[in-house]
Amino acid sequence: MSSTKSILPVMLSSFCLMLGLIGNCGVNAENQLMVQVYYETLCPDSIRFICTEFYNSMKENGRLEFTDLKFIPYGKVSSWTNPTTNVTILYCQHGETECELNALHACIVENNSPTEQLDLINCLLRYNNHNIDVCAEKLKIDVSKAKTCKATRSTPDILKKYGDMTDLIDLTFVPSIAFDNNFDPWDQDQYRFNFDKAFCKQYKKKFDVNLQNCPNNRKLN
Numbered sequence: 001m002s003s004t005k006s007i008l009p010v011m012l013s014s015f016c017l018m019l020g021l022i023g024n025c026g027v028n029a030e031n032q033l034m035v036q037v038y039y040e041t042l043c044p045d046s047i048r049f050i051c052t053e054f055y056n057s058m059k060e061n062g063r064l065e066f067t068d069l070k071f072i073p074y075g076k077v078s079s080w081t082n083p084t085t086n087v088t089i090l091y092c093q094h095g096e097t098e099c100e101l102n103a104l105h106a107c108i109v110e111n112n113s114p115t116e117q118l119d120l121i122n123c124l125l126r127y128n129n130h131n132i133d134v135c136a137e138k139l140k141i142d143v144s145k146a147k148t149c150k151a152t153r154s155t156p157d158i159l160k161k162y163g164d165m166t167d168l169i170d171l172t173f174v175p176s177i178a179f180d181n182n183f184d185p186w187d188q189d190q191y192r193f194n195f196d197k198a199f200c201k202q203y204k205k206k207f208d209v210n211l212q213n214c215p216n217n218r219k220l221n
Contacts, residue, residue, distance in 0.1 A: 033203050034068040036183075038166055039175040040075035041101035041125065042094035046175045049192050051126040057196035058118055061213055066203060069114040071121060073105035074162040075174040088156040093174070101130060103158040107149035108132075116141045180206065 037054065039046035058064040076093045092098040101124075108120050120143070123135035136143040149158065169176065169183040176183065177191040179202045191198045200214035 029068065031207060031209075032066055032068040033199070033206055034070060034180045035199070036070040036072055036165075036178040036181070037175060038072045038075065038169070038171060038177070040093055040098060041073060041105055042092075042098040043075065043174050045173075045192075046075070047125045047128075049175045049195075051122055053192065053195040055118065055122045057199055061196055063196070063199055063211070064115060064118065066211060067114070067199075069117065071105065071109050071117060072162050072165050073102040073109070074159060074166045075102075076171065077102075077159070077163060077166075079156070079163070090156055090159065097130075099155050099159070102162075103155040104130075104132060104146070104150050106158050106162055107146040108143070111145035111149055112141065112143070 037050065039050060058067065058069075077099070078091045079088055080091075081088045090099045092102065105121060105124070108117055112120065116139075119139050120132070120135050120141060123129065123139060124132065127135075129135060132143050132147065135141075169178065170185055172185065173188060175192065176188055177195070177198075178184075179199075187198070194215075197215040200211055203209060203211055204214075
């Protein structure tokens with residue numbers, strides 16, 4: 001009985017792919033498109049993109065289940081390490097507060113599910129709310145592990161891997177978006193201002209599947 005249950009999701013997914021159209025069919029990790037969002041917590045452009053274009057695509061259009069979501073809260077940061085003490089100081093584009101908020105978001109990324117990440121980060125950015133407890137209570141999400149992460153680790157330690165990830169791309173503007181580790185600097189405006197169309201195009205390119213309700217699939221009146 002257990003072996004039959006384990007086969008069913010694979011069969012269903014294969015059937016959906018054969019149809020060339022995925023709507024309510026089951027999705028597994030192999031059918032998810034990686035999306036990397038490089039952003040800063042106090043950047044107005046980052047806030048606009050995540051709280052409008054990105055959130056609407058993920059939540060209202062149902063793209064999240066087809067997405068391997070990677071939030072990267074770092075952006076344009078410079079650093080200096082004291083050679084005597086080996087202590088690293090970060091200089092974020094919008095000041096020290098942004099460094100601390102970037103670290104808080106990083107702890108959310110490390111300790112909460114993609115759905116929880118999206119809802120919490122949207123809440124924190126949309127309402128310019130720096131208190132994670134307010135959003136956690138509003139959304140009924142457990143943030144105890146994220147809070148412990150932020151309280152027990154230094155900000156440079158928390159953000160190091162996100163800085164390393166950001167250094168791998170030619171970041172000139174925040175936010176920036178990459179699909180499957182492929183950063184295209186020439187298509188960033190398209191991604192930022194028409195993300196859902198770009199996502200559908202990239203998903204079709206990778207899986208040869210048309211997702212439901214994609215801009216290119218909608219009939220004109």
